[in-house]
Amino acid sequence: MKATINDVAKLSGVSIKTVSRVMNKEPSVRQLTREKVQAAVKELNYQPNLAARNLAGTKSFTIAYVYDNPNAYYVIDMQEGILSACRQQGFELLINPCDSQKENITEDIIDTIKHARVAGLVLTPPFSERPEFVKQILAQDIKVVRIMSGDVAPDELSPCVMVNDRDAAQTITQHLIDLGHTKIGFIAGGAAHMSTIERYKGYRRALKANNIAFNHNLIIEGEYSFESGVNGAKKLIAEKVTTENRPTAIFSCNDEIAAGALFAARLMNINIPEQLAIAGFENSPFSRQTWPKLTTADQPNKQIAHDAASLLISQIRKQKGKSETSQYVPQLMVRDSTGRHS
Amino acid sequence: MKATINDVAKLSGVSIKTVSRVMNKEPSVRQLTREKVQAAVKELNYQPNLAARNLAGTKSFTIAYVYDNPNAYYVIDMQEGILSACRQQGFELLINPCDSQKENITEDIIDTIKHARVAGLVLTPPFSERPEFVKQILAQDIKVVRIMSGDVAPDELSPCVMVNDRDAAQTITQHLIDLGHTKIGFIAGGAAHMSTIERYKGYRRALKANNIAFNHNLIIEGEYSFESGVNGAKKLIAEKVTTENRPTAIFSCNDEIAAGALFAARLMNINIPEQLAIAGFENSPFSRQTWPKLTTADQPNKQIAHDAASLLISQIRKQKGKSETSQYVPQLMVRDSTGRHS
DNA sequence: TTAAATAATGACAACGCTGTCAATCAGGCG
DNA sequence: CGCCTGATTGACAGCGTTGTCATTATTTAA
Numbered sequence: 001m002k003a004t005i006n007d008v009a010k011l012s013g014v015s016i017k018t019v020s021r022v023m024n025k026e027p028s029v030r031q032l033t034r035e036k037v038q039a040a041v042k043e044l045n046y047q048p049n050l051a052a053r054n055l056a057g058t059k060s061f062t063i064a065y066v067y068d069n070p071n072a073y074y075v076i077d078m079q080e081g082i083l084s085a086c087r088q089q090g091f092e093l094l095i096n097p098c099d100s101q102k103e104n105i106t107e108d109i110i111d112t113i114k115h116a117r118v119a120g121l122v123l124t125p126p127f128s129e130r131p132e133f134v135k136q137i138l139a140q141d142i143k144v145v146r147i148m149s150g151d152v153a154p155d156e157l158s159p160c161v162m163v164n165d166r167d168a169a170q171t172i173t174q175h176l177i178d179l180g181h182t183k184i185g186f187i188a189g190g191a192a193h194m195s196t197i198e199r200y201k202g203y204r205r206a207l208k209a210n211n212i213a214f215n216h217n218l219i220i221e222g223e224y225s226f227e228s229g230v231n232g233a234k235k236l237i238a239e240k241v242t243t244e245n246r247p248t249a250i251f252s253c254n255d256e257i258a259a260g261a262l263f264a265a266r267l268m269n270i271n272i273p274e275q276l277a278i279a280g281f282e283n284s285p286f287s288r289q290t291w292p293k294l295t296t297a298d299q300p301n302k303q304i305a306h307d308a309a310s311l312l313i314s315q316i317r318k319q320k321g322k323s324e325t326s327q328y329v330p331q332l333m334v335r336d337s338t339g340r341h342s
Numbered sequence: 343m344k345a346t347i348n349d350v351a352k353l354s355g356v357s358i359k360t361v362s363r364v365m366n367k368e369p370s371v372r373q374l375t376r377e378k379v380q381a382a383v384k385e386l387n388y389q390p391n392l393a394a395r396n397l398a399g400t401k402s403f404t405i406a407y408v409y410d411n412p413n414a415y416y417v418i419d420m421q422e423g424i425l426s427a428c429r430q431q432g433f434e435l436l437i438n439p440c441d442s443q444k445e446n447i448t449e450d451i452i453d454t455i456k457h458a459r460v461a462g463l464v465l466t467p468p469f470s471e472r473p474e475f476v477k478q479i480l481a482q483d484i485k486v487v488r489i490m491s492g493d494v495a496p497d498e499l500s501p502c503v504m505v506n507d508r509d510a511a512q513t514i515t516q517h518l519i520d521l522g523h524t525k526i527g528f529i530a531g532g533a534a535h536m537s538t539i540e541r542y543k544g545y546r547r548a549l550k551a552n553n554i555a556f557n558h559n560l561i562i563e564g565e566y567s568f569e570s571g572v573n574g575a576k577k578l579i580a581e582k583v584t585t586e587n588r589p590t591a592i593f594s595c596n597d598e599i600a601a602g603a604l605f606a607a608r609l610m611n612i613n614i615p616e617q618l619a620i621a622g623f624e625n626s627p628f629s630r631q632t633w634p635k636l637t638t639a640d641q642p643n644k645q646i647a648h649d650a651a652s653l654l655i656s657q658i659r660k661q662k663g664k665s666e667t668s669q670y671v672p673q674l675m676v677r678d679s680t681g682r683h684s
Numbered sequence: 685t686t687a688a689a690t691a692a693t694g695a696c697a698a699c700g701c702t703g704t705c706a707a708t709c710a711g712g713c714g
Numbered sequence: 715c716g717c718c719t720g721a722t723t724g725a726c727a728g729c730g731t732t733g734t735c736a737t738t739a740t741t742t743a744a
Contacts, residue, residue, distance in 0.1 A: 002457075004730060015694045020732060028692055047457060052730035054393035055699045059732085072414035072627075080439055095437065097422055114344075115389055226631045256631065263633040285414075286628045289568045289598065291605040346700060357724045362702060370722060394700035397729045401702085685744100692739065702729085709722070714715105 081305025168330035169202025180341035185247035187232035229260020255280035273339030292336030423647025510672035511544025522683035527589035529574035571602020597622035615681030634678030
């Protein structure tokens with residue numbers, strides 16, 4: 001029924017050890033032998049038994065995805081991207097949702113991954129943005145790949161997959177400027193998030209590139225939530241700024257905030273996009289489910305995750321061939337929530 | 343460092359086989375012995391090696407979650423619920439996202455779970471609603487637990503965790519009736535989904551219970567999408583019905599449809615809830631991120647999933663003690679999108 | 685051409701657990 | 715008190731791989 005390494009060995013006329021060598025892409029196997037074995041593997045549709053591998057070997061074929069993120073669409077995409085890389089490479093995936101705020105969370109995680117003999121971790125924010133955490137993981141001789149916001153890796157701790165929020169934010173802001181807006185509000189996400197900082201930098205850059213004076217009254221500190229968008233937009237429109245300085249556009253740090261801003265505008269009888277343009281960030285499903293639909297920036301999370309996991313696995317396999325860091329720039333998606341400023 | 347069964351055996355002064363018996367809750371171990379072993383297990387913080395278990399034993403300690411669902415929040419909740427049950431019981435979880443429409447999907451899935459030596463499957467719609475599929479899985483001697491819509495299991499194939507959408511839909515409709523509405527539109531989800539059928543039944547029941555005549559012009563066939571909600575609401579308001587018969591309330595089969603209906607109402611300058619009450623179903627996060635926020639029905643997906651997985655595991659362990667089927671009724675959550683009909 | 689060096693291969697013992705079956709123990713009965 | 719019965723327990727052989735190290739080809743250098 002299910003072929004074992006023994007069957008392959010017999011069929012190809014070599015020892016099981018040699019088959020093992022071929023399966024693990026070890027050197028020191030003659031090309032001819034390798035081909036014979038591969039043919040047998042194919043014929044028998046042989047796949048190594050993971051349990052046996054884990055038991056016998058010192059190597060591990062498991063990686064983990066440790067996350068704490070309220071955005072289910074993000075998590076699912078990440079997970080599926082990682083999963084596809086794992087399947088491709090014959091790895092197993094351990095899913096580890098957890099509470100990043102919990103006391104001793106680092107120890108808990110180390111416990112879990114030690115017990116499951118995990119060889120590496122894919123980390124997304126907030127974990128990827130905690131150098132101390134990463135160091136502690138690395139100290140356990142566990143490989144790490146981080147997905148984070150920025151253009152270049154902030155340090156040499158691990159390979160990174162960078163998401164260039166700054167450039168994307170600059171592009172969005174430029175889009176608003178191109179539409180004629182000059183008074184552009186900015187509602188930030190949590191200040192602790194790199195993504196917020198990067199998006200803010202992109203916003204500032206776009207202003208500068210267009211010689212638009214920066215006005216700190218147009219900046220609202222917030223967090224990544226609908227509620228925060230509601231409050232931020234209210235402040236921006238009603239409180240903080242005089243009527244003549246009132247923004248004609250708002251760049252929200254993500255779609256959820258933008259949806260909140262939309263909500264607030266509705267409450268105040270402000271028409272979108274005629275009286276106020278609103279842009280989000282993330283291209284989450286509900287950016288298409290607001291009225292009007294949100295202009296936003298799209299990032300290919302599944303592919304990012306697939307990349308990160310592949311990178312991690314090649315680290316584990318010590319195939320240093322692959323380039324160590326890649327970068328993605330989210331793409332502007334123009335929809336109905338932004339419009340020309342009259 | 344990591345304790346093995348041998349360490350436990352030595353410490354408690356019994357053979358490793360006896361330790362194994364205790365770990366597997368087998369009978370034929372004297373109470374005193376059992377306690378000695380358990381003490382040693384605790385002291386050494388011993389956890390059996392899963393790889394070795396899988397290799398040596400005929401039993402499997404892996405279950406799988408096979409899904410195809412565009413609703414990430416649903417999937418994440420399910421997954422986390424299943425995961426928590428697995429951790430509790432020392433099981434591993436294999437995540438298997440897939441395309442339920444693909445040709446030969448059943449064979450693909452069987453391949454996957456055979457190779458991973460999966461002992462059981464947690465199934466959600468659409469898979470849980472395909473008796474033929476379930477039969478083919480069961481024919482492989484793989485246990486199944488289904489999560490599905492309804493009040494009682496539709497057959498004896500497997501234990502089920504039922505979600506009583508009918509009663510919940512009746513409650514929502516009753517809520518609308520209590521607010522004074524009598525012309526209540528219904529926008530269906532995909533007709534192939536049990537949940538749609540059940541929610542429709544609940545709607546009809548509520549009408550009947552209140553002696554409100556059923557008007558088929560108020561029923562729109564649709565699917566579970568924002569787009570469908572937009573179109574459905576448009577039809578309901580503008581096309582299908584004369585002005586005097588125009589609905590004053592709409593029950594949408596889920597929140598996404600309701601959000602679409604909200605959107606359409608905006609387009610047509612209809613005020614919510616003054617001129618039109620709209621209710622959704624699911625309590626998805628964006629039901630709190632529309633304007634106004636949606637009245638909906640909430641179901642504890644994480645707990646449902648935890649239950650289902652526990653049930654599955656006890657099936658696998660042949661602990662027939664547990665009750666075979668449980669039922670959950672989603673709870674009405676009143677928010678701003680429904681209001682009194684003047 | 686031959687010895688030495690190197691590459692390729694194989695034999696065999698783990699890995700940590702469970703299944704089988706034999707051995708031991710406790711208690712009941714004649 | 716000895717024997718029988720069933721409940722407990724243990725010895726031992728795998729499970730399907732990989733690591734180690736010995737063995738056998740093959741190549742290189744002299």
